[in-house]
Structure formats: structure tokens, C-alpha cells
Amino acid sequence: xxxxxxxxxxxxxxxxxLLSLIGVRVDVDTYLTSQLPPLRExxxxxxxxxxxxxxxxxxxxxxxxxxxxxxxxxxNYFTARRLLSQVRALDRFQVPTTEVNAWxxxxxxxxxxxxxxxxxxxxxxxxxxxxxxxxxxxxxxxSETEQGFSEDLEDLGAVAPPxxxxxxxxxxxxxxxxxxxxxDLGAGREIFDYSHRQKEQDVDKDLQDGAEQDDTWSGxxxxxxxxxxxxxxxxxxxxxxxxxxxxxSITEAVPSESEPPGLQNNLLSPLLTGTxxxxxxxxxxxxxxxxxxxxxxxxxxxxxxxxYSAPPGDPLSTNYSLAPNTPINQNVSxxxxxxxxxxxDFSLFxxxxxxxxxxxxxxxxxxxxxxxxxxxxxxxxxxxxxxxxPPQLNGTANDTAGPELPDPLGGLxxxxxxxxxxxxxxxxxxxxxxVQASQLEEEFDSDSGLSLDSSHSPSxxxxxxxxxxxxxxxxxxxxxxxxxxxxxxxxxASSSFSEEGAVGYSSDSETLDLEEAEGAVGYQPEYxxxxxxxxxxxxxxxxxxxxxxxxxxxxxxxxxxxLDSADLPPPGALKKGSKEKQAxxxxxxxSRDEHRARAMKIPFTNDKIINLPVEEFNELLSKYQLxxxxxxxxxxIRRRGKNKMAAQNCRxxxxxxxxxxxxxxxxxxxxxxxxxxxxxxxxRSLRQMKQKVxxxxxxxxxxxxxxxxxxxxxxxxxxxxxxxxxxxxIPRTLADQQARRQERKPKDRRK
DNA sequence: TCGCTTTGTCATGAT
DNA sequence: AAATCATGACAAAGC
Numbered sequence: 001x002x003x004x005x006x007x008x009x010x011x012x013x014x015x016x017x018l019l020s021l022i023g024v025r026v027d028v029d030t031y032l033t034s035q036l037p038p039l040r041e042x043x044x045x046x047x048x049x050x051x052x053x054x055x056x057x058x059x060x061x062x063x064x065x066x067x068x069x070x071x072x073x074x075x076n077y078f079t080a081r082r083l084l085s086q087v088r089a090l091d092r093f094q095v096p097t098t099e100v101n102a103w104x105x106x107x108x109x110x111x112x113x114x115x116x117x118x119x120x121x122x123x124x125x126x127x128x129x130x131x132x133x134x135x136x137x138x139x140x141x142x143s144e145t146e147q148g149f150s151e152d153l154e155d156l157g158a159v160a161p162p163x164x165x166x167x168x169x170x171x172x173x174x175x176x177x178x179x180x181x182x183x184d185l186g187a188g189r190e191i192f193d194y195s196h197r198q199k200e201q202d203v204d205k206d207l208q209d210g211a212e213q214d215d216t217w218s219g220x221x222x223x224x225x226x227x228x229x230x231x232x233x234x235x236x237x238x239x240x241x242x243x244x245x246x247x248x249s250i251t252e253a254v255p256s257e258s259e260p261p262g263l264q265n266n267l268l269s270p271l272l273t274g275t276x277x278x279x280x281x282x283x284x285x286x287x288x289x290x291x292x293x294x295x296x297x298x299x300x301x302x303x304x305x306x307x308y309s310a311p312p313g314d315p316l317s318t319n320y321s322l323a324p325n326t327p328i329n330q331n332v333s334x335x336x337x338x339x340x341x342x343x344x345d346f347s348l349f350x351x352x353x354x355x356x357x358x359x360x361x362x363x364x365x366x367x368x369x370x371x372x373x374x375x376x377x378x379x380x381x382x383x384x385x386x387x388x389x390p391p392q393l394n395g396t397a398n399d400t401a402g403p404e405l406p407d408p409l410g411g412l413x414x415x416x417x418x419x420x421x422x423x424x425x426x427x428x429x430x431x432x433x434x435v436q437a438s439q440l441e442e443e444f445d446s447d448s449g450l451s452l453d454s455s456h457s458p459s460x461x462x463x464x465x466x467x468x469x470x471x472x473x474x475x476x477x478x479x480x481x482x483x484x485x486x487x488x489x490x491x492x493a494s495s496s497f498s499e500e501g502a503v504g505y506s507s508d509s510e511t512l513d514l515e516e517a518e519g520a521v522g523y524q525p526e527y528x529x530x531x532x533x534x535x536x537x538x539x540x541x542x543x544x545x546x547x548x549x550x551x552x553x554x555x556x557x558x559x560x561x562x563l564d565s566a567d568l569p570p571p572g573a574l575k576k577g578s579k580e581k582q583a584x585x586x587x588x589x590x591s592r593d594e595h596r597a598r599a600m601k602i603p604f605t606n607d608k609i610i611n612l613p614v615e616e617f618n619e620l621l622s623k624y625q626l627x628x629x630x631x632x633x634x635x636x637i638r639r640r641g642k643n644k645m646a647a648q649n650c651r652x653x654x655x656x657x658x659x660x661x662x663x664x665x666x667x668x669x670x671x672x673x674x675x676x677x678x679x680x681x682x683x684r685s686l687r688q689m690k691q692k693v694x695x696x697x698x699x700x701x702x703x704x705x706x707x708x709x710x711x712x713x714x715x716x717x718x719x720x721x722x723x724x725x726x727x728x729x730i731p732r733t734l735a736d737q738q739a740r741r742q743e744r745k746p747k748d749r750r751k
Numbered sequence: 752t753c754g755c756t757t758t759g760t761c762a763t764g765a766t
Numbered sequence: 767a768a769a770t771c772a773t774g775a776c777a778a779a780g781c
Contacts (some may be wrong), residue, residue: 650773
């Protein structure tokens with residue numbers, strides 16, 4: 001796999017790119033087995049839904065989909081895998097081997113289009129034109145000569161009305177500015193995105209190569225070359241349009257291909273372009289808007305009229321009569337197509353039917369129900385005619401146009417889009433940036449140990465113990481790191497500690513011994529401030545970890561020695577009067593209880609009083625002959641000391657709780673953003689599939705011939721998916737009826 | 752001086 | 767039951 005990938009990426013890929021540069025499109029994916037990931041993904045990485053997990057580094061992974069070594073996000077990883085599998089599953093119904101894409105053939109030889117297509121003879125068959133066509137989004141607009149055609153292409157993507165080929169650079173810039181403004185206003189329209197598409201074109205071409213190749217119709221692809229597609233700029237619906245391209249060569253090769261363009265439209269989604277980045281909110285928004293517009297316009301009669309309106313010559317009418325002499329297309333297994341009144345039971349691609357003519361046409365094999373299950377699950381028994389051949393088509397054929405057929409996909413998308421709109425709006429309102437979300441994601445993935453790291457506790461413990469500046473025993477080793485934060489904390493921190501050795505809460509025996517020897521009592525209430533100061537600093541949460549474990553060791557107190565070293569003047573400067581000053585400082589530093597203890601001449605430190613276990617504490621008391629007042633004070637000191645620590649712990653817990661809640665909120669926001677991205681991706685995939693189904697429908701329908709070898713009129717017949725995966729050719733009237741039924745069902749359900 | 756934050760303390764209830 | 771812990775409330779201190 002690795003070798004193959006390497007080969008692909010370094011060999012075929014380069015070759016493909018090279019060919020693309022000279023205008024020749026090669027469908028490399030076609031030569032790859034389905035087991036291999038789409039070339040597009042190999043080259044450009046997985047779809048945007050997965051890129052967030054940093055799968056770009058595919059070469060480092062076994063199968064091309066691995067986990068980024070530096071940001072292992074299993075959740076996203078598996079999510080990405082799941083999504084990938086889902087998307088691929090959805091793709092299965094698509095015809096992997098065939099797709100009629102011959103747009104390049106139609107290109108005006110003059111076409112300066114990106115310098116490609118040196119000659120119309122590209123004939124490199126179907127593959128040649130695929131990419132360009134497939135990428136309506138791609139900005140094929142560059143060439144003026146091609147403009148007429150490029151419009152069509154772009155319209156395919158429901159992108160936007162074609163931009164005038166006469167646009168000057170200023171115009172383009174202006175359009176771009178206006179477009180951006182619209183984007184800012186929430187009116188994402190690709191309409192104005194001229195320059196943008198130009199930029200993306202190259203990339204999109206490559207992407208589409210990979211994406212479309214699965215869909216290309218092998219061999220037969222040339223048929224589509226003769227077709228000219230127009231897509232409504234807003235709806236994204238493709239529609240046939242006559243164009244003057246010279247398709248003689250194609251028609252010769254495939255006589256039946258001279259059919260009207262209307263039947264076989266290349267409906268590749270503009271979204272197929274793999275350039276879409278999950279973080280490209282703008283692009284997503286554009287896609288969203290395009291989908292919305294497409295959905296909205298699918299019901300738009302006027303659009304359909306335009307789409308299917310035919311010139312006086314009525315291509316449609318001629319479409320089905322153009323090839324009277326053309327032999328029945330053997331590729332289409334419509335042996336029963338002559339059944340004008342065929343019921344639903346009639347299945348074009350039912351298993352039994354498949355065994356017959358279908359076998360002869362490899363191009364139709366992909367439609368075999370084996371893959372149709374997924375399609376059925378999505379479309380159900382859908383009247384494809386309603387989907388792809390709006391009633392207006394009938395009008396063009398001078399037939400009475402029936403009521404508009406509901407678009408199951410449209411309905412599906414409608415709901416999804418509504419949700420999406422709301423979600424996107426919400427996301428936008430909240431100013432939530434997917435990029436930021438991903439960043440947060442990384443951050444939180446890495447700082448999960450916020451309150452778990454207790455490694456600091458020991459050091460802080462020792463540091464807090466060394467409260468006495470003069471005492472060389474315990475405080476000398478106080479961490480220097482704490483000095484930086486503590487030195488600047490408070491004025492009180494600058495106070496020096498006298499030899500009396502006021503100590504903070506500590507159970508350290510060493511310190512206790514020292515204190516006992518010196519008769520020093522009390523603790524440093526100010527210590528906690530230092531820790532808190534840094535603790536409050538979001539960027540310095542290092543203090544937090546051991547705060548969790550404050551428990552009985554009170555390590556949150558910063559090392560007083562650190563303060564000493566930072567604030568105390570050089571030893572030599574304190575020679576005279578230093579002791580007095582230190583004594584003053586000490587008095588100030590001592591807590592009330594310490595003062596009381598000293599006043600009462602308590603023979604041991606407050607630290608011991610507070611921190612010793614009950615048994616030891618009682619034992620200690622028993623060693624001394626203490627008065628009631630002393631005992632009472634000692635008990636109060638112990639009580640207050642413990643309560644003090646408890647209060648500190650309580651406050652820390654509160655703060656931790658708040659922080660955790662804050663993190664949870666951010667996590668939820670991150671998940672929300674991720675889900676939004678996924679949804680956008682699914683919608684995008686859905687639109688792609690819809691368009692592909694549409695193209696397939698048109699392809700199949702266009703090949704159908706009755707017993708006389710004549711094509712069926714789309715105004716009279718329609719293809720319909722049956723529940724079992726088969727495809728039926730039924731009269732339009734019947735299809736309309738069924739469409740109405742289906743239209744009612746969802747409504748009933750909602751009720 | 753006022754407002755805010757931090758900290759210590761008390762009271763109370765829970766463990 | 768005593769000791770300890772947790773926490774709300776209050777006030778003092780500091781900024």
C-alpha cells in the first residue's frame with residue numbers, strides 16, 4: 001500500500017498533473033481499485049471533514065488515514081473514519097467506472113482556458129474533459145472564449161450566473177469586494193466569486209479528477225461530449241442547452257450520442273472540488289448558500305422554464321427524433337422499455353433484467369441494485385423524473401405540464417438546510433470559528449492534566465517550610481522559580497523574615513525542629529497570596545496541579561525564602577539595624593494567632609499546633625504543663641488554622657469547578673463546531689450524490705429506446721426508483737401521481 | 752473614598 | 767462523640 005501510494009503520489013500524480021497542465025485530463029482513479037482511497041484524498045488529503053484531524057500526512061500512515069503523531073485525537077480520528085466510511089458508502093451507488101464527461105471536447109479550440117486544451121482533439125476520450133467539467137466551482141471562467149461554455153459549467157454547480165467574459169480586472173476586483181461584503185452580510189454567493197475560483201481552479205481540477213473519475217462512464221463517456229449543459233446559476237440544476245461545439249467526431253463514434261443535450265447533463269457538483277477545507281468557513285458558507293439556492297430553485301418554475309426551454313428548433317423535441325437511424329443503444333437494457341404503460345413492477349434494472357441486456361452494457365452495471373440499496377435508503381421510491389425532469393420539460397415538448405413533482409432529495413435537503421442555516425447562523429452569531437475550535441481542541445487535549453500534576457507539590461512544600469531567611473537549614477533550598485512570581489506579588493512579600501523564623505504551615509520535621517529550637521511560632525499567611533497570584537494567571541496554571549492536593553500539606557504556600565532572596569537586600573547591607581527591621585517585618589508577617597501564641601508563650605509552633613495529627617497533638621500537649629488559657633488558645637489556633645486551610649481548599653475547589661465548567665463549555669463549543677463541519681460535509685456529499693444521480697438518470701434515460709429505436713420523451717416517461725432498488729420506466733402521469741403521494745406522506749408524518 | 756478582591760474567621764452541617 | 771472537613775457568610779485588609 002505504501003509503495004503503491006508512493007508510486008501514485010510521485011508517479012501517476014505527477015504525470016497527471018503534467019497532463020492536466022497541458023490540458024489533458026487523465027482519470028487516474030479509474031485505474032485504481034476501489035480498495036484504494038480516492039486519488040483525490042491521497043493527493044490532497046481527505047475531505048474537509050477529516051482534514052481537521054490532520055490526516056494530511058498520509059504518507060506516514062499505513063492506509064492513508066492515520067492519526068497525526070503530534071495531535072492524537074482518537075475521537076476525531078474515529079469520527080473521521082466513520083464519516084469517511086459513511087461518505088464512501090453513500091458513494092457506492094454512484095457508478096464508479098463511468099461518467100460522461102467530455103466537456104473539453106466542446107471547448108473552443110481558441111479557448112485560452114488556462115492554456116489547456118490545445119486542440120479539440122483531445123479526445124483523450126472521456127477522461128479528458130472530466131475534470132474541467134466536473135468542477136463547476138472551479139472557475140473555468142478564465143477564458144473568454146470558453147465563457148459560454150464555462151457558464152454552463154459553473155451553473156452546474158449552482159454557483160452563479162456566469163461572469164461576463166469582458167470583465168476587466170477592476171470589474172473582477174469590484175465583484176470580489178462586493179461578494180465579500182455579501183459574505184459578511186451573510187449572503188454568501190459564489191456569484192461574485194470570480195477571482196476566487198480562478199485561484200482554486202488548478203486545485204479543483206486535480207480534485208475533480210479524483211472525485212469524478214469514479215463516476216465517469218468508461219468508454220461510453222464520449223456520448224456525453226455532445227451534450228451541452230446549462231445550469232441554473234441559483235438552483236444548480238443542470239439543463240440542456242444547445243451549443244455549437246463540434247461534436248461530429250463524437251457523434252460519429254457514438255451515433256446515439258447526438259441526442260438532445262437535455263437528457264444527459266453532467267451534473268457534477270461543484271463541491272466535488274476537494275479544495276474545500278473544513279476550516280474554510282467562508283467556503284462552507286458558500287456551499288451552504290449554493291445548496292440553499294439550489295433547493296429553493298428546484299421548485300422554481302421560471303427557472304425550469306429557462307432550463308428546459310428550447311429554441312424554436314426545440315432541441316428536446318428533436319432530441320428524441322434525432323437519431324431515428326441510430327441503432328438501439330445496446331448499452332441500455334430497456335428491452336421492456338416499450339411497455340409504455342409499464343407499472344411499477346417493471347424494473348429496468350431488476351435482477352432478471354440485469355441478466356439480459358444489462359450484461360452487455362458495462363456502463364449500466366453500476367446501476368445494478370446491488371449498490372442501489374443505499375440509494376434506496378436515501379431516495380426511497382423516488383420519482384426520478386420529478387427530480388431531474390421538471391414538469392416544465394413537458395412544456396417544452398408541447399405537452400401539458402403536470403404539477404411539479406416533489407423532489408425527495410430536495411425535501412431532505414430542505415430540512416437539513418434549515419437546520420444547517422440555523423446552526424450556521426448560531427455559529428456565526430456566536431462568533432465561533434471552526435479554526436478556533438480546532439485550536440481549542442488541541443489545547444484541551446494537551447492540558448487535560450491541569451489539576452492532576454502534583455509534581456510541584458513537594459517542591460512547594462519544602463519551599464513553604466523555609467520561611468526563615470536566617471535559617472540555613474530548610475529555607476536555603478527553596479525553589480528559585482517561585483521567587484520570580486512572588487517577588488512581584490505584594491509589598492508584604494518583600495518583607496524579610498527575621499531569625500525568629502516565622503514559618504508557614506508545614507509538617508516538615510526539619511522545619512519543626514528548627515522552629516522549636518528557636519521558639520518561633522506562627523505561619524505566613526501571605527504565602528498563599530503568591531500562589532494565588534500566579535494561579536490566577538491563566539497562562540501559569542502550574543500552580544494548580546498541586547493545589548488539588550493541598551490537603552494537609554498546604555503546599556500552595558509559596559516559599560518565603562524565595563521572597564527573601566528576591567526582596568532582601570544583600571546580607572552585608574543589613575548588618576546594622578537589620579535585625580530590628582526584620583523583627584518589625586516579622587511582627588507584621590505574623591498572624592494574629594501567632595502573636596497570641598507568642599504572647600501566651602506557647603512552647604511550640606503554630607504549625608505543629610495546626611498540622612500535627614490528633615494523637616501527636618495531644619501527646620505534645622501532654623508534654624507541657626499548659627494553663628487553661630494556653631490550651632484554649634492552642635485549640636483555637638488549631639481550629640482556625642485548619643479552617644483557614646479548609647477555606648483555601650474550598651475556594652480553590654470553587655475556582656477549579658469554574659474552570660472546569662469553562663472548559664466543558666469550550667469542549668461543547670468545539671464539538672458543536674465539529675458537528676457543524678460534519679453536517680456541512682454531509683450536505684455537500686448529498687448534493688454531489690444528487691447531482692450524480694441526476695446525471696445518471698439523464699444518461700440512462702437518454703439511452704432508452706422503444707421498440708422502434710426511438711428515444712423516450714421525457715415529457716411522457718420517467719424513471720423511477722422502486723423500493724427494491726430497481727429502476728422503472730413509467731409514464732409521467734403515473735410518476736406524477738406517485739410523486740404527489742410521496743409529497744403527502746412527509747406532511748402526514750409531521751402532523 | 753469607593754468598589755472590588757483576597758483572605759481569615761465564624762457558624763453550621765456533613766463526614 | 768470527637769475530630770475533621772466543607773461551605774456560606776461576614777469582615778478586615780489591600781489594591
